[in-house]
Amino acid sequence: MTQDKSVLLNIKNLRIEGYSDENWIEIVHGIDLTLHRGEVMGLIGESGAGKSTIGLAAMGFTRDGCRISEGSSIEFDGMELTTTPAADLQSLRGARIAYVAQSAAASFNPAHKLIDQHTEAPLQYRIQKRLESQEDAMELYERLRLPNPREIGFRYPHQVSGGQLQRAMTAMAMACRPDLIIFDEPTTALDVTTQIEVLSAIRDIVDQFNTAALYITHDLAVVAQMADVIKVLLKGDEVEEADTRTMLEHPKDDYTKSLWAVRDFKKEQVPRPADTVPLISVKNVDASYGDTPVLYDVSFDIYSGMTVAVVGESGSGKSTTARCITGLLPPTKGEVLFQGTPLPPDYRDRTKDQLRQAQMIYQMADTALNPKVKISEIIGRPAQFYSGLHGPALKNRVDELLDLIELDPSQYYNRYPPELSGGQKQRIGIARSLAAEPTFIICDEVTSALDQLVAEGILRLLDKLQKELNLAYMFITHDLATVRSIADEVVVMQYGKVVEQGPKDVMFTPPHHEYTDLLLSSVPEMDPDWLTTLLEERGVDDMGEVEKNK
Amino acid sequence: MNYFIIGFYALVIGASSLAAYYQKRTAFLLLFSLTLVSFVMGIVGGEAMLWSVTILAGLIAFSAGVSYSFREFLVIILPADAAKEMRTAPLTAGFGLFVIFTYAISGIFAPIIAPYGEAEVISSAFAPADENMLLGADQLGRDMFSRIIYGARNTVGLALLATILAFVMGATAGLYAATKGGKLDQLLGRIVDVIMSIPSLIFSLLLLSIFGTNTATLIIVIAIIYAPRVFRLARSVGGNVVVMDYIEAAKLRGEGTWYLIRKEILPNSTAPLIAEFGLEFCFVFLLVAGLSFLGLGIQPPTADWGSMVRENATLISFGEITPLIPAGAIALLTVAVNFVVDWMLYRSSGLKE
Known part of the structure; x- marks a missing residue:
């Protein structure tokens, strides 16, 4: 089959303005973009770079409070979208341009079956009859390697897993065989093992139907697998554009190079100190939520000054283990020792000093900081509460802590959390835990909600603090790249059990436990051939196996 | 033409x-x-x-x-921060503030502003307006205008006190129940259900006939009747805040319940509570007026808008608007309070979320 490679989407001098504080502020500053049929372009950048805004603009759509400026041109298959009436635009969307959102779980209507939502667009545009369309849906489900393709469509969204839902959404976008699909971070919310399934499914189907795609993501390794061309964006400006291999091998701009370099950070691995008592020791802990058991016989040790990374997919019991250590969820069996002495299982029975020793940093800095309390008080309260500081001494301590997390005290002292960026909020979270002068900090997915550059900054900061204050970290994460850079020891968990544990260098060299192996091999690498090679190694049938294991 | x-x-x-x-x-x-x-x-x-x-x-x-x-006036006299808020306030808020301001002034300085005393008989019953009496006389020949001004002090003051008391009781109990949960939450919840299951007017009539009708009893009875609604709201709003990570962080720090409620939960629940305050204030106001109309509220000869409507009600059949004046005063304040509350809500939900 000869494939048509004519220009499909031609964006010229795209400027988009957002309304804020009674002014129109330009958020996208003149982007040019050309996309041919069958081509996949990766849009990459940090949050606030304008990736999603550009993606939506390609459909002739802007979010509320945004508008496309005069002089911009969006030409889709010879049609100028900026001057097309809204009704005509509406008939393009879903039929010729489709959109796949980040969270499929939030984008499907929970009250309707998958297949009914799938057939909505074809029926509306009278492209197919209902039965034809259902037949077509099943065929697409099969191509996307969903289990039981003939039946899965008759389930409700909550009855299938996240990865399956994301694939069903891709199938839905394909329903009218559009010329262009916009993928907005389709795998960001998924585990690594699930991510692979979705990535390979998307790649195959885009290839089969010669569909053009805009692939929006902040994950470089992912975009390397998917895109033919990559465009790097920064604060609404284009940094550079090149085909994937050139871009990966010879990035030109400094900003691009810094993005590429993120994964270089590696902390030196510290060995276990000999003949000392572990700082925290989790011994044969079982725990359950109500009658549902979630942890089975979990044991591991954390020595002072060391970082133990706890890895696993969502639902593997990582965070539950943390809740057992902090005493929020008293274990049903087993105990937690602090420097050899058992801690009371319930946090309410612990002394102030025991509470002070173990602090937590949360994944979502948004919900971890009280939005109505000033930064000075968020950080100052633990210092006041545990050390009894007040007046000038307290202010000095807060300034000192703000210096420690590399934020200027004079500038941040009186601010409120919603006025800060994601990375700054996370730093405040770190400062709050440090204010208690702890010996042990639990970091629960602290970097997974952040952009890579910001996340790297946080990791470096944590590392610096560890060296200065001799802290022990329990680092909960599903991101193995983070583990590689910061861990001394690794604990792998699955279904509430510890599958394997040991020092990092041992854990990252074969032979591995079967599950560790699966996790490790599923982490995307910066090599554009990685996914192809991996799938060949595993064989396509293997994908089904992975699915069943879950 | x-x-x-x-x-x-x-x-x-x-x-x-x-x-x-x-x-x-x-x-x-x-x-x-x-x-x-x-x-x-x-x-x-x-x-x-x-x-x-x-x-x-x-x-x-x-x-x-x-x-x-009035808005421009406030912008000029207020300190810089507040002035900035005022400049962006809608006209309706300016109107509401002006009305509340006027009512407050007339309530506070009632003896100076009112030309006659509230119980002073100065002419014949139902005398029409003349140069001495701006709004005519009531059924005993007292000056309507003076009584309206004294009424602002009595009626509004009582409603305000009762609402504040209802909020202090309801919000404290509601947030406490949300924080503690478990049996205590159940117990408080069921007590509230019982109070709410009795129609409010009947319940207040009952309580007032048992305990007598002095002002203090009146305030407490009204507060008890309105506290359950505040409790329910505070509990549900607090319930959404309690699950946040920052509450968990504070609990793990070892903070007491009172600190949690005051410093962590309350600041995040104020917006809906303020909205409810504006609404409840108006309801309380109407209940006070209603009770006075039935003769169980503020006792004569104290001027009160509710009883003034009742006492002059007979004039309606003669096509006079006298009974509508106190009713209008009630309506105007209700509208004004809600304008201001709307604005405060818009401000708190729009700015720092």
Whole structure:
């Protein structure tokens, strides 16, 4: 089959303005973009770079409070979208341009079956009859390697897993065989093992139907697998554009190079100190939520000054283990020792000093900081509460802590959390835990909600603090790249059990436990051939196996 | 056709054409609908109707002017931060603030402002307005205007105290139940259900006939009747805040329940509670008025808007508007309070979330 490679989407001098504080502020500053049929372009950048805004603009759509400026041109298959009436635009969307959102779980209507939502667009545009369309849906489900393709469509969204839902959404976008699909971070919310399934499914189907795609993501390794061309964006400006291999091998701009370099950070691995008592020791802990058991016989040790990374997919019991250590969820069996002495299982029975020793940093800095309390008080309260500081001494301590997390005290002292960026909020979270002068900090997915550059900054900061204050970290994460850079020891968990544990260098060299192996091999690498090679190694049938294991 | 009618139509049509020419969309829509309405009005009601349309439009323009000037006045006299907030406030908020301000002044300085005492008989019953009495006399020959002014002090003061008390009780208990959960939550919840299952007017009548009708009892009874609604709201709002990570962090720090409620939960629940305050205040106000109307509220001869409506109700059948004046005073304050509350809600939800 000869494939048509004519220009499909031609964006010229795209400027988009957002309304804020009674002014129109330009958020996208003149982007040019050309996309041919069958081509996949990766849009990459940090949050606030304008990736999603550009993606939506390609459909002739802007979010509320945004508008496309005069002089911009969006030409889709010879049609100028900026001057097309809204009704005509509406008939393009879903039929010729489709959109796949980040969270499929939030984008499907929970009250309707998958297949009914799938057939909505074809029926509306009278492209197919209902039965034809259902037949077509099943065929697409099969191509996307969903289990039981003939039946899965008759389930409700909550009855299938996240990865399956994301694939069903891709199938839905394909329903009218559009010329262009916009993928907005389709795998960001998924585990690594699930991510692979979705990535390979998307790649195959885009290839089969010669569909053009805009692939929006902040994950470089992912975009390397998917895109033919990559465009790097920064604060609404284009940094550079090149085909994937050139871009990966010879990035030109400094900003691009810094993005590429993120994964270089590696902390030196510290060995276990000999003949000392572990700082925290989790011994044969079982725990359950109500009658549902979630942890089975979990044991591991954390020595002072060391970082133990706890890895696993969502639902593997990582965070539950943390809740057992902090005493929020008293274990049903087993105990937690602090420097050899058992801690009371319930946090309410612990002394102030025991509470002070173990602090937590949360994944979502948004919900971890009280939005109505000033930064000075968020950080100052633990210092006041545990050390009894007040007046000038307290202010000095807060300034000192703000210096420690590399934020200027004079500038941040009186601010409120919603006025800060994601990375700054996370730093405040770190400062709050440090204010208690702890010996042990639990970091629960602290970097997974952040952009890579910001996340790297946080990791470096944590590392610096560890060296200065001799802290022990329990680092909960599903991101193995983070583990590689910061861990001394690794604990792998699955279904509430510890599958394997040991020092990092041992854990990252074969032979591995079967599950560790699966996790490790599923982490995307910066090599554009990685996914192809991996799938060949595993064989396509293997994908089904992975699915069943879950 | 007289000059008034010709002038009237010329003005509205001219104004709407001007608005259209200068592309003032909202102004045009407003003026042109006024034109259309006055066509119909003119045909149905003749010149008299057009006069009333003119007076109504004038009144609205006048209150808009007053609101605007009052807002500007506040911008000038308030300190910088508050002035910045005021500058962006809508006109309705300015109007609400002005009305509340006026009521507060007349309530506080009632003895100075009112020309006569609230129980002073100065003329014959139901005497019409003259140069001594701005609004005429009531059923005993007391000055209506003076009584309205004293009423602001009695009625509004009582309603305000009762609402504040209801909020202190309801919000504290609600947030406490949300934080503690478990059996205590169940217990408080069921007590509240019991109170709410009894119709409020009947319940207050019952309590007032048991404990007598002095002002202190009245305030407490009303507060008890209204606290359950506040409890429910505070509990559900607090329930959403309690699950946040920052509450978990504070609990793990070892903070006490009172600290959690005061410092962590309350600041995040204020917006809905303030909205509820505006609403409840009006309900309490109406209940006080209703109780006074039934004779169980504020006792005569103390001036109170509710009882003033009842006492002068007979005048309605003679086509007099006297009983409507205290009723209007109640309505105006209700509207004003809600304007201000709307604005506060908009501010707290829009700015720092």
